[in-house]
Amino acid sequence: MKKRVLSGIRATGTLHLGNYLGAVKGMLELQDNPDYETLYMVADVHTLTTPFDVEKLRANRREVVLDYLAAGLDPEKSVLFFQADVPEHTELAFYLSSVVNIARMQHLPTFKDKVKQYPHHATMALLNYPILMAADILAYKAGFVPVGIDQEPHLEVAREIARKMNEQYGMDFPEPQRFATEGEYVPSLTGEGKMSKSVAGSYINLTDGLDAIRDHLASAPTDSGQGKVVPATGGVANLLTLVELFQGESQRKDYEKMYLGEGIHYQELKESLAQAIYKELQPIQAKRTKLAADQKYVDNVIADGAKRARALARQTVDEVKVKMGLG
Numbered sequence: 001m002k003k004r005v006l007s008g009i010r011a012t013g014t015l016h017l018g019n020y021l022g023a024v025k026g027m028l029e030l031q032d033n034p035d036y037e038t039l040y041m042v043a044d045v046h047t048l049t050t051p052f053d054v055e056k057l058r059a060n061r062r063e064v065v066l067d068y069l070a071a072g073l074d075p076e077k078s079v080l081f082f083q084a085d086v087p088e089h090t091e092l093a094f095y096l097s098s099v100v101n102i103a104r105m106q107h108l109p110t111f112k113d114k115v116k117q118y119p120h121h122a123t124m125a126l127l128n129y130p131i132l133m134a135a136d137i138l139a140y141k142a143g144f145v146p147v148g149i150d151q152e153p154h155l156e157v158a159r160e161i162a163r164k165m166n167e168q169y170g171m172d173f174p175e176p177q178r179f180a181t182e183g184e185y186v187p188s189l190t191g192e193g194k195m196s197k198s199v200a201g202s203y204i205n206l207t208d209g210l211d212a213i214r215d216h217l218a219s220a221p222t223d224s225g226q227g228k229v230v231p232a233t234g235g236v237a238n239l240l241t242l243v244e245l246f247q248g249e250s251q252r253k254d255y256e257k258m259y260l261g262e263g264i265h266y267q268e269l270k271e272s273l274a275q276a277i278y279k280e281l282q283p284i285q286a287k288r289t290k291l292a293a294d295q296k297y298v299d300n301v302i303a304d305g306a307k308r309a310r311a312l313a314r315q316t317v318d319e320v321k322v323k324m325g326l327g
């Protein structure tokens with residue numbers, strides 16, 4: 001039997017380089033490996049865990065599908081669907097929540113960070129985020145989850161839930177493992193933390209043209225370009241990470257040598273990095289423009305994906321109900 005894979009991205013707008021390198025690249029790699037059966041959703045229900053605008057959410061769900069298809073996710077190889085079209089996820093989440101301790105959820109660093117970020121939006125939906133994510137994965141008994149390193153605490157929760165459901169109710173859930181990519185942590189352009197949609201100035205979108213990429217990089221903080229030690233954190237370190245991800249390790253090493261010697265000219269570094277990023281994004285953008293004009297095709301992909309995903313998820317949820325005494 002093929003190993004199942006599940007992943008998803010929230011519908012908070014067009015994807016950025018962090019989503020692309022940390023999640024989509026891994027999704028593509030597993031999709032193209034015949035040993036895996038891949039299911040990739042737009043995590044629209046997860047979008048309700050932080051403040052959102054109804055009309056923007058409606059539009060953003062489609063933006064993510066377009067980004068998926070443009071980046072190379074292929075409905076012939078993967079099941080592509082909206083999370084909200086498969087109500088089995090939210091149903092299973094409730095059953096799973098019965099084996100989860102409240103304090104465990106409250107102490108998760110990801111929960112605490114989001115409460116700090118949105119102090120007036122500490123909702124039950126936010127607290128339940130990791131349980132819904134576990135349900136997303138376990139609904140398909142998926143063993144692999146291509147996501148960025150920031151999701152590791154949530155995967156640990158999913159493994160704990162799988163173990164408890166197996167022990168207490170005789171389920172056969174696998175303990176899902178993260179499938180890591182080279183870009184599992186894409187740093188912010190601001191020099192602090194990770195690239196994130198919720199931090200202005202931190203990200204480059206997949207839809208950004210060369211000038212927009214140049215502008216974003218222009219505001220990334222730098223230093224004098226020279227020193228005794230190459231910085232391990234901050235603006236320069238983050239730029240070097242992006243160089244490594246888009247131009248390779250040897251290019252990074254060359255810059256490191258320059259830093260310790262004659263000095264880096266950041267204007268040149270940023271221009272060649274902008275060109276390298278654009279070279280990777282340009283074909284994705286060309287494909288996206290074509291897809292955006294074909295509404296019907298995108299609608300069909302999503303309708304078909306929902307049908308296929310639901311059929312699989314329903315089997316698991318029915319099994320859970322029987323094992324828990326509900327059927």
Ligand code: AMP
Pocket residue numbers: 008009010012018019020021022023043146147148149150151183184185186187194195196
């Ligand atoms: P989110 O937008 O929070 O739903 O994240 C969607 C996916 O993108 C998840 O797999 C994240 O781990 C991944 N991701 C988001 N930001 C980054 C980042 N800066 N570096 C690597 N992966 C990321």
